[in-house]
Amino acid sequence: MRIGMGPLEDRFVRLEPFEDGLKAEVRAALDCDPDAWEIMVAPAYGDHFETWWNAAMAAMKAQTRIAYAVRRRSDGAVVGTTSLYEINPAYRRCEIGSTFYRPEARGGAINPACKRLLLGHAFDAGAVRVEIITDDVNAQSQAAILKLGAKAEGVLRKHKITWTGRARDTAMFAVIDDDWPSVRDGLDRRLAAFD
Template identity: 85%
Template sequence: MQIATVPLEDRFVRLEPFTEDLRETMKAALDCDPAAWEIMVASAYGAHFEGWWGAALKAMGAGTRIAYAVRRLSDGAVVGTTSLYEIHPAYRRCEIGSTFYRPEARGGPVNPACKRLLLGHAFDAGAVRVEIITDAVNAQSQAAIRKLGAKAEGVLRKHKTTWTGRARDTAMFAVIDDDWPEVRDGLDRRLAAFG
């Protein structure tokens, strides 16, 4: 499995791998909704941005993460971020996460479009498993992941520590290569409904 660091695009979004040229645009896009950041493992709003940005670029340099700016094509605005991360070529697995969208980008085509692009990119590169994880207290995120077609695999207790110091239980979901055709078709139908 070799996942290329390239832009991904459909009719709703363009996912642009992080470069220094995107730094200020990303900083502005993520500097909102502090309450949503409270349950994240890492925070990227306000004064937290520089450390978060540096960690993302470092992981990209190590080949364990591809961090993307999410550009909404209807108006060209960068409305959030998402990543392929915990990339393990030997095990042919990775995760989708470190996802944050501005409030006005939630609930429409942005999230399913991003997930369709990321899952397709990973499976086309030879992945056999793509995990999508979230905080066990985040019922809205879990519902969105289930709606994508990912299978719930349980809760990992005290799996991560959030940036606020809270021991986080993690709800684990995954799509495996056997599931992908059905998940892909479901996402394509959802996206087609947006016109």
């Protein structure tokens, strides 16, 4: 499995791998809705942004993560970020996460479009498993992941420590290569409804 680092796009979004020229736009997209960051593992707004950005860039250099700016095609605005991360070529697996969208970009075509592109990119590169995880207290995120077609696999107790010091239980979901054709078709039908 070798996942390329280029941009990905469809009619709704363009996913642009992080580079220095995107930094200000990404910061502006994430520097909102501080309450949403309270349950995240690591914050990326305000004074936290620089540390978060540097960690993302280091992981990209190590080829364990591809962090993307999410650019909305309708107006060209960067409305958030998402990543392929925990990339493990030996096991042919990775995760989708570190996803955050501005409030006005939630609930429409942006998230399913991003997930369609990321899942397709991973499986086209030879992945056999793509995980999507979220905080067990985040019912809205879990519902969105299930709506994508990922399968619930259980809860990992005290799996991560958040930036606020809380021991987080993690809800685990995955799409495997056997699932991908039906998941892809479901996402394509869902996105067609936005045309």
